[in-house]
Amino acid sequence: xxxxxxxxxxxxxxxxxxxxxxxxxxxxxxxxxxxxxxxxxxxx
Numbered sequence: 358x359x360x361x362x363x364x365x366x367x368x369x370x371x372x373x374x375x376x377x378x379x380x381x382x383x384x385x386x387x388x389x390x391x392x393x394x395x396x397x398x399x400x401x
Contacts, residue, residue, distance in 0.1 A: 359369050 359366050
């Protein structure tokens with residue numbers, strides 16, 4: 358089957374690594390944004 362599709366056997370059986378959950382990081386960033394009075398990136 359790999360020969361017909363032009364794929365190597367290695368790429369056919371390759372399994373990608375699961376993505377890391379970044380919800381905790383997003384929560385910390387959101388809290389800091391609120392704590393800074395939503396002023397990040399704007400002039401004071």
